[in-house]
Amino acid sequence: MTDSKSRTEDTAPKPVAIVTGGGTGIGTACCLALAAEGFRVGIHYRKSEDQARDLLSRIHDGFLLKADLSDMNEVEEMAKSIKDKAGRVDVLVNNAGVSINSDINTMKVDEFDSQRAMLRGIWYLTKRILRLFMLRSGSGRIINISSVVGHTGNPGQIPYTMEKAALDAFTKSLAKELWGRNILVNSVAPGFIDTAMTESLPDDVRNRILENIPLGRMGQPEDIADVVAFLAGRGNYITGSVIHVNGGLYGG
Numbered sequence: 001m002t003d004s005k006s007r008t009e010d011t012a013p014k015p016v017a018i019v020t021g022g023g024t025g026i027g028t029a030c031c032l033a034l035a036a037e038g039f040r041v042g043i044h045y046r047k048s049e050d051q052a053r054d055l056l057s058r059i060h061d062g063f064l065l066k067a068d069l070s071d072m073n074e075v076e077e078m079a080k081s082i083k084d085k086a087g088r089v090d091v092l093v094n095n096a097g098v099s100i101n102s103d104i105n106t107m108k109v110d111e112f113d114s115q116r117a118m119l120r121g122i123w124y125l126t127k128r129i130l131r132l133f134m135l136r137s138g139s140g141r142i143i144n145i146s147s148v149v150g151h152t153g154n155p156g157q158i159p160y161t162m163e164k165a166a167l168d169a170f171t172k173s174l175a176k177e178l179w180g181r182n183i184l185v186n187s188v189a190p191g192f193i194d195t196a197m198t199e200s201l202p203d204d205v206r207n208r209i210l211e212n213i214p215l216g217r218m219g220q221p222e223d224i225a226d227v228v229a230f231l232a233g234r235g236n237y238i239t240g241s242v243i244h245v246n247g248g249l250y251g252g
């Protein structure tokens with residue numbers, strides 16, 4: 001490499017990736033993988049401030065964003081703050097999620113609504129990122145973290161499975177709406193991954209799940225982050241797809 005070429009590469013602005021729910025689990029692994037790929041990473045968090053700050057200290061040249069995604073005003077403020085802190089967004093990873101678990105007889109309407117609010121937040125944040133950055137720059141990647149259970153169903157998780165199935169529908173519709181815009185939209189649908197979301201599973205449920213996974217283990221957050229990094233930086237001919245990452249639990 002010539003000196004002048006290396007100088008140009010050193011001074012070129014880094015592409016920016018925003019990861020929601022970056023303070024924990026799969027989100028943290030995605031932030032690390034994207035930073036390793038050369039992205040400047042915006043780490044979004046809601047409650048996990050200490051973890052997000054710790055992560056920031058481990059990656060080069062990132063920044064923090066705080067918002068409750070179920071609150072439209074906070075999402076709006078977050079979009080504005082990205083403009084101030086980074087001025088561009090090349091990749092948006094809609095990773096934040098919540099699972100409120102109880103069967104149809106026990107679940108209350110406000111619990112159902114709080115699950116649904118997450119989907120609205122993802123939709124609204126994506127809408128603002130598109131308008132403020134990606135449609136203007138004429139490029140971008142949107143990666144939605146959905147779930148295997150949006151395809152298989154799961155007892156005790158009806159609103160969660162509804163939300164995740166809807167997220168994959170969002171991926172497919174948005175990819176078509178963005179026809180010709182050079183903005184690629186895909187879902188990554190994890191199977192059962194070792195994070196806070198699954199650690200409270202009773203042993204019998206965990207063992208039953210493991211019996212159905214051909215690779216014989218739960219996934220690690222890095223297994224998902226690998227695929228996210230691929231879709232963020234390569235995967236140039238993939239859009240409107242749901243990539244299943246589940247150790248063979250479900251084939252799509």
Ligand SMILES: NC(=O)c1ccc[n+]([C@@H]2O[C@H](COP(=O)([O-])OP(=O)(O)OC[C@H]3O[C@@H](n4cnc5c(N)ncnc54)[C@H](OP(=O)(O)O)[C@@H]3O)[C@@H](O)[C@H]2O)c1
Binds near residue numbers: 023
């Ligand atoms: N673990 C699995 O087996 C599995 C399987 C399939 C899909 N997934 C999906 O993978 C994604 C990451 O989950 P995880 O396993 O890494 O679990 P996790 O550690 O519990 O992560 C959930 C993240 O979502 C954020 N979040 C929740 N509600 C929010 C809200 N209202 N506003 C803003 N942020 C909010 C949390 O942020 P704070 O902590 O800062 O509040 C947290 O960082 C989720 O979408 C989940 O549905 C996980």
